Amino acid sequence: MAANPIAEGSAAALQDELDAINAKITKQGSLVRELKKASANADDIASAVEALRVLKIDAESLRKKKEELDPTAQFNRRSFDELILRKMFIVPSFEIHGGVKGLFDLGPPACALKAAMVDVWRKHFILAESMLEMECTCLTPEVVLKTSGHVDRFTDLMVKDPVSGECFRADKLLEDAIDELIEANPNMPTSEREGHLRIQIQADAFSPSELDEQLVKYGCKAPSGEAYGPSFPFNLMFKTSIGPEGTAVGYLRPETAQGLFVNFRRLLDANAQKMPFAAAQIGLGFRNEIAPRSGLLRVREFCMGEIEHFVNPADKSHPNFSSVASKELVLFGRDDQLGSGKTKLITVGEAVASGLVNNETLAYFMARTQLFMERIGMDPARLRFRQHLTTEMAHYACDCWDLEIQSSYGWVECVGHADRACYDLDVHSKATKTPMVATLKLDEPKEIEIAKLKLDRKSLGKTFKTDQRVVASALEALAENWADFEPIATALETEGKAIVDGFEVTNEMVTWTKAMKSVHEIKFTPSVIEPSFGMGRILYSLLEHCFYQRNADEQRCVMKFKPAVAPQKCAVLPISSGEEVNAVVDEIAAELMESDLATRVDKSTASLGRRYARSDEVGVPFAVTVDFDTLTDGTVTLRERDSTVQIRLPKSDVTRVVFDFVHGRFSWEEATAKYPVVQVKEED
Amino acid sequence: MAANPIAEGSAAALQDELDAINAKITKQGSLVRELKKASANADDIASAVEALRVLKIDAESLRKKKEELDPTAQFNRRSFDELILRKMFIVPSFEIHGGVKGLFDLGPPACALKAAMVDVWRKHFILAESMLEMECTCLTPEVVLKTSGHVDRFTDLMVKDPVSGECFRADKLLEDAIDELIEANPNMPTSEREGHLRIQIQADAFSPSELDEQLVKYGCKAPSGEAYGPSFPFNLMFKTSIGPEGTAVGYLRPETAQGLFVNFRRLLDANAQKMPFAAAQIGLGFRNEIAPRSGLLRVREFCMGEIEHFVNPADKSHPNFSSVASKELVLFGRDDQLGSGKTKLITVGEAVASGLVNNETLAYFMARTQLFMERIGMDPARLRFRQHLTTEMAHYACDCWDLEIQSSYGWVECVGHADRACYDLDVHSKATKTPMVATLKLDEPKEIEIAKLKLDRKSLGKTFKTDQRVVASALEALAENWADFEPIATALETEGKAIVDGFEVTNEMVTWTKAMKSVHEIKFTPSVIEPSFGMGRILYSLLEHCFYQRNADEQRCVMKFKPAVAPQKCAVLPISSGEEVNAVVDEIAAELMESDLATRVDKSTASLGRRYARSDEVGVPFAVTVDFDTLTDGTVTLRERDSTVQIRLPKSDVTRVVFDFVHGRFSWEEATAKYPVVQVKEED
Known part of the structure; x- marks a missing residue:
């Protein structure tokens, strides 16, 4: 799609206007939220909302103008949707039985695309950093989601x-x-x-x-x-009951993260107690959306990939940060959303140094996410990281950046990057009375202030009976650091009693002195930095980014999947239905398949152009054609999907060449330099 | 584990006795089932059951005798279970919250093992035969499972x-x-x-x-x-409701197959109407077991891999049958279960030719399953195919063979191979009034008997109003083949009325004549041949098959995973904690990881023997050790897990050699021929 410089100039000017107005919208929206939160004067709220309305109308008319200037920006939804359904990328679930809103099946090409995408994800994140991958169950008992807050807040x-x-x-x-x-x-x-x-x-x-x-x-x-x-x-959670009694309430998990949090202690053991480390999970999440819409963007059952990186809250540096420090990202910070309305292209290193992104680990994952998106073939021009406004974030969160992908539905959040502090481990630790802490060994011992306790076991026993141990160890845990114990000490001194883990402790039960202690290690509850991938949304966005129409011809749709993720890697076509030609087609296809390269054989009687077009529709990057010359000189043509350029090469080279394309070891440019390019007129 | 020939001789004799008694048990069990089914005289039933009881006691005492003779056959469950939990292969879900019966999480090594296993499955089945893979939802509306029979029968x-x-x-x-x-x-x-x-x-x-x-x-x-x-x-299905109303009952699918059946028409289109073809799905199934037990063998949420091969019921040959015809399988046919109690080692070709296995397609998949199991490293001596007795099969099924894997829980069904005839497509077709047929184009036209109808539209319209079209097309569909229409014709002639698709048609509405018609194609409802894999059970069985104790030492557990599926491919260990040595370790590890080879670095201060033992426990097939010689001559040692033999090779060869081991392009035998073997005493 060649750019039109004149249209582009005007488009750029319009874009500036649009950016400015979008910034005003964000700012005004934030003001409205704050006014509402502060229960401000109703008139003030009303006029703030009215101003927001006017801004939105202006933005819409600018957007329309810009679209008219740049016809290639107009996404042909009708044609795209028709292709997606006809080629069975995505189909409504249980269609013949009337279907169910918000449920979709992945058909063969999307299934292969997803498997390839997940494989890249696993290599790019889990394998490359020795993350601890788990597969936890979807069925989740109520107590877990009560603890996480989902039972109460997901309404x-x-x-x-x-x-x-x-x-x-x-x-x-x-x-x-x-x-x-x-x-x-x-x-x-x-x-x-x-x-x-x-x-x-x-x-x-x-x-x-x-x-x-x-x-x-x-x-x-x-x-x-x-x-x-x-x-x-x-x-919004799907409820069921686990076991025959019907009394054990269970839910289908709304996210995969909780399974990792509750396994934290075993994971830390599996990592030989070393910090920091990350756990990861790829699996299903379920949300009973009230009004599912927007195709794969808001559905009731979806695949997620979540990483929980556990880190010392006092040190959020990342050992591999230097490997991404010079990577440039499009960042849309809080201030820019409220101010210029413009995104910034900035290196990860600068972003952390300037304080725009809270810490190295968070920024490191943002960079890795960008690299992942590029690796699977997402259009980098339609990616940006948007920071959550302070009014958007959960109270415990330090910083959040969403990777947004632009599609015909606008900018859609596809990957969240959140620094969730120690919220998750804390709530599960408290609910289960299980310590969830890591240990930092100090190079040199350190003197810290503690409380030295003297417990009156008799008095504790009399009051708490079988719970006395729980109370005693809670007190002792607090006493390890004076800062933790001080509020208890103050309460006991001023009121004669204090609440410890829900138990009322009185000053007959405990006396204390302040003391110094030399420690060789520090215990802490790790912070969690969580990149959370909506795989279905990413898959859908990738389909849109890869879709185009050759020469703006509605009949010639192409999916420009990268060879590494393309559902099928190579088509093999005979020029005629002769037996000898077909035998070579089968031979080449078998060899490709033996190297695990998914291959599409099309022996139909349609014209070669028509058969190329069909393989373009499902995004097959290469097509080998066997013709009469093959029978005499053993060479075939190999066509590259997007350029439609063809080269001539020995049939015995085909598998190795395609394998190397798919595994990124050989490029089409290198191939056209090595093998003769042939002129073939491609007509339907 | 060296065999003891004397013990083996006695064991073989005992095995003969045991086989004979097991056959009697099977026969007697079948008799009891038949007596009960036929509501036979209660005394007859009682004495048949008593006989069964006595047989079982005899078998048990023989089994115990045999175990005493062969101590290596005694599986050390305590040691195995301890390893599985400690190394976090499999852990109880939500453990810190008290856990839930029948729910387990896969920890890092099992997760990687499963991912590798699924990857092999996808290549071995889906890719190799261009199957149409789908991913359907777990949430399933009631109407689908009502149609399949699960709502009524799963109780x-x-x-x-x-x-x-x-x-x-x-x-x-x-x-x-x-x-x-x-x-x-x-x-x-x-x-x-x-x-x-x-x-x-x-x-x-x-x-x-x-x-x-x-x-x-x-x-x-x-x-x-x-x-x-x-x-x-x-x-036994988990029930929930889909959507906010709470009235749309949904279930979590108890199997993945239904998603493929309801998509049959689109799948056939996607395959350009060509038959036969197979669809496949890997995904979760859910069953609310009343008493979950036996670790991963009976759980409430599990991964399945299902293949639905659609075939013309009149021609169940398989195009690739010749590729497996000479493969030998251990078959335990119906007659042998009731007779000799002995399995047969027989080629797939013979099994079909002799009629033991019903058809080529069913036998083809059994052979492919066997090959898959061997490819992932299952012990072939503990695999057998057991045919369902006629009393076990569903009324519509033609033939069923379970691949059973022997573990410490006995012979457990892990893969079903069932010829389900056209049952599934039929029920969905009827419930949705959607034709689910394929077309066979005939090489030469064929004369068939049809009924030529004359419909009285007026009379139809008067009786059926808006339904008249439905009735008319139902009649016309039946008329396409005289054999189908004959019962209707008879009913109309003898009783003046007939039931067509639930509507009462009378002889005023239709008249007919018998006629001949030349047809160029035949429509048929495909039969389904279904291999159904319980991935969790296979995973668990593989863990048992790969587990052994070196020199019968409880402290030296080994998991002999094949390199292709091993969770980690290579360990890299420094002989000392020197900086120079560590730098080489990091360099080698980084190079391995770049080739997507999961690598384990162990720089702990434990002895080398102890560190080898640790990597044995998680089944790492190879270990590279960097020592002081490495710093001068650039060579390292490479140890093979099971033989503990070590070779010395240039560090620059390591990645290529390990990559080739993992991808089956180079064997350890070849490596020991190419590189010098070094003598290293391996002590703890």
Whole structure:
């Protein structure tokens, strides 16, 4: 796709305008969130929202203008969707039985693409850094997800149509009702209109009973015509019960990470207690989305790849950081989102040195993710790292950067990179009373302040009975560091009692003195830095990035998969249906297959051009054609998919050449230098 | 493990006795099943069961005798289990939260082993035969599993303890109660005893109310001391609901096959309508086992690999059959199970020619399965194919052979090979009114008898209204072949009406004449031949087959994984902690990793022997040691795990040599011929 310099010039100017306006939108959006969070004056909120609305309309009209200037930027969805379905990349699950929203099957080409992508992922991350890979179960008992916070927090408010039982998100209904009301009354007085908008803004903050009241007030009726039932919280996890009793509640995991956290102690042992180290998992996650949409981008069952890198919170350097320090990334920092609206191209080293990215380990993984994306053939021009605004992050998180991939659905988060501090290990440790700590051996002993305890075992025993040991060891653990024990000491001194791990300890039970101790090691709860890959989203984005139409011809769709991940590596085609020619085709195909190169044989009677086009559609990077010359001189032609250039080479070279292309040991440029290029007119 | 010829001689004689008795057991078991099925006289059943009991006791005592003769046959479970857990091959899921029965996580070495195993599977089956791989969802709507029969048939009768809610299999409780009663009363009169046994035999055939009665009669009490609640059927599938309404019942698939069946039409299209072809899937299955046990052999969430080979029922030959015809398999046919009790070593070609295996395609896959098992390193002496007895098979199945793998749990079914006829496509086709047929193009047109219909559209329209088209096309489909239409014709002639697809058609609506038609193609519903792999069971069996203790020393466990599947391919060890030596270690390790060879670096201060032993425990096939000579002459030693033989070679050869070992291009024998063997005493 050759660039048009004139259109590009204008497009660049428009892009500048668009970037500026997008920055304003982000800033304004953040302001709205803050106002709502602070329960600010409703009028202030309403006018902030109105300003946001206007900005969005401006941005949309700019976007349209820009699209008109650059026709190649217009993604042909109809043609893409048709290809995806016809070639069975992705099909709706259980289609003949009516299908299920949000469930899709991967057909043969997508399945092979995914297997290759996962294989690269495993080599690029797990193998290259000796990560500890695990495969934990999808079925998860309630206690684990209660501990992680998913049972309580993974909810939305819902209402039901009392007749059909159909469910809806209550806040969205209210928002839509207000939109409709305003649209239907263009001459509504401003003050009245603003009153409605004030209500709308608070839709997602109302309590269930408040929401119910508003739905009644705005006359929201269910599709059946009846009023909605009362709103109730709906958890997005799929619930089931494990075992025959029906009492052991279980969920399908909404992420794979928890399996790694609960195995932390064994993993640390498996790593001979050495820190830092990473564990990784590739597997399924499940979310009962209320309104699944956007193809593979929001589905109910999806493949994830998650890495949990455990690190000393006091030292988040990464041993291999220097290997990526000069790698340039497109970063869209918090300040730029709120300010210039422009991304920055900056080396990883600078990003950490300037404090833009919180620490080396987080930045290291961002660079590795970028390299992975390039390795599988994602378009680097459509990748960026967006930092979470402070209003977006969980309270415990230090810093978060999403790798966003641009597709026809806009910029979509495909890989999260989060520094989750020690939140995860802490909650599981507390819930199970299992220490989840690592040890740092000190080169030289260090003097630290501790509390020297004297416990009154009798008094402890009398009060806590069988729990006395638990209380005693909790106190002793705190006493190891004066800083930890100080709040307990203060409470005991001022109030005569203190709460330790949920137990009320009184000052009869314990006395203490402050002391110094020489320690040779320090125990700490590791921080977790988590790159989390949505494999399905990446797969879908890759399909879009690889799709193009040759010469803008709708009938000539091409998938430009890189040889390393292409579902099939080589097509083998006979020029005619003669027996001798076919025998050579079979011979070449068998040899390719023996080297584990997935091969496509097309002996159909369609024209050669038509058969090339068919193999282009599933992204086969190379095609070997056996013709009558082959029978006399043993040579064949080898066609490269994107250039459609062909070379002539001995048939005995084919397997080695294709193998080396696939394994990145030989390039097409080298091949055209080594073998004669033949002129072939490619017509349908 | 050197064989003891004397013990072996006696063992062989004992084995003959054991085989004979096992055959009797199989025959007697089959007789009992048939008697029960035929609701035979209860006395006959009871005495048949008693005979079975005596046979089993005899077999057990023979087995014990044989074990005493051959100590190496005694598997050291304690030592094996300890290793599996300590090295984190397999760990209980959610252990720190108390765990869940029947759920296990794969730790790093098992995860890598499984990934390698799946990779070999994909190459050996999918790639080598251009199978169409799919990845369908685990979440499955009820209608699909209702159609397949799982909703109705996947059940056991259960009772509850009314106090604790704990559940039990009702038939097992009754059986146990009768056993206890008889044991507690050794002097019980024979007639009374036989009466109880008659009840016991029927335990699994009682209706819920009959079972409840018997439980009361035998005084079965729940652990709480109360009587059990009424028995009820329990389905082994995990149930959930899909979507926010809570009304769309879904299950976690109990097998992966259904996803392929419902996609049959698209798959046939993707294969350009060519038959035969195979689809395949690797993915999770879920079964809510009532009493999970036997480690990885009976779990609630498991990985399966399933192949559905679609074939013309009139021609079950396989195009590649000749490639496996001379392969020898250990077959345990139906007749031998009931007769000699001996397996047969027989070529695949003979097995089909003699009719022992029903058809070429089924036999072809059995041979391919055997080759796969050998490729991943399973012990061929502990593999056999056991044919299902006619009493074991589903009514629609033509023939079934299980690949059984012998482990410490006995012979366990790990791969099923079933000719399922056209059952699966038929039920989905009927339930969805979707034709699921393939077309065979005939070389020469063929004359067939058809029915020429004359439909009275008016009459059809009056009776069936909007359904009239459905009825008309159902009639027309049947009319394409006289054999299909004949029963309808007969019914219309004799009774004036007939049922077509659930609609009552009368003889006013249709008249017909018999006619001949020349056809150029024949439509048929394909038969399905299904090899179904339990990947978890295969993984577990492989761990047992690869486990041994060097010189019978409990402290020196070895996992003899083949290089191709070993979790780590090479260890690199420095002889001392010197900086120069360590630099070479890092250099070699980095080079190995760059060639995607998982490498284990052990710089710990333990003795070299101890470090070799550690890498043996996780089955690392090769270990490179860097010593002081390396610094002067650039050579290192390379140790082979099982022989502990070491060779000396230039460090620059290491990566290529190990790569070639792993990819099967170079053998250890060749290496010892090429490089000097060094004598090293290996002590701890």
